[in-house]
Structure formats: C-alpha cells, structure tokens
Amino acid sequence: MREDRDGRRAAGCPGHVRWGPGPLSSHDLVHGNFNLANTIAAPGRLWVVGVEALGAGPRAYDLAEALLVAAGSGHLTGSAAARLWAYGAGLDRREFAICAGSVGLTMADAFIRHRRLDLAAGAVPGMVRTLGQVLALAGA
Secondary structure, X not given: OEEOOOOOEEOOOOXXXXXXXXXXOOXXXXXXXXXXXXEXXXXXXXXXXOOOOOEEEOXXXXXXXXXXXXXXXXXXXXXXXXXXXXXXXXXXXXXXXXHHHXXXXXXXXXXXXXXXXXHHHHHHHHHHHHHHHHXXXXXX
16 A cells, blocks of 8 residues: 555555455555656657655556546547556456555545546546456456
C-alpha cells in the first residue's frame, strides 16, 4: 500500500474479494505517480520522470494507476489498452485488485480534497469500468 503526499494510507479492496490478508510484494521499483504528466515522449521511447513517490512495491500499482488515470481522462487508445491489460494478466491477481482499489480510492479522495467534482463526473464512469475489468481479471 502507498501513502499519498499528505501521508495518508491509500488502501482499498472491494469487500467481496475472496483473498485473505497478507503483505503485498515489495521487490519491484514503483514510480508511485505514473501518469501522462510524469512522462516525456520521444521517437521510439517513453521517459518516466518525477521521482518523489519512487519506492519499493508491487508493479501492479503503477499499472493500475496508468489504467485508471487513462480511463478517467479518456486518453487511452485501444492498442495501448490491449497491451496494458495483457501485461496485467501476467501479474499477481490479488495484488492487482488491491492496487487498483487503492488507486481508485486515492483518485476519488483527490477529486474531493481538491474540489474537482466537475472532473469526477466525467472520470468516474471510466474508472468504474476499469475497476470492473480488474475484478473480472482477478476472478473476484
């Protein structure tokens, strides 16, 4: 689980998921704030910048964040979505579901804290669809 910039823990998992408690992996290097604002595109490359949230954790967190931010903003092409979901299918499904729930709750909290309910209205439907896909992939 990750802490947001205000030091609050971001945790979440729908109540009907069947997995028991347990720690998430911490053997990957996780960006922790992976979105389009923290990337630089160059011919044939994508550079990820902004390291203030960099740390150990499950790579499922960055994937969940990329999918949810893209779904919320509508900036995800079909081919990019297919590649990301194919990558997600190879991850630990429990971790992916927990991380997606955590990111979704963190994003919902940010909409409220920053008084951006106008953005939430357009973002939430795509985010809910993405969370549903994560649960389906996880078999929950």
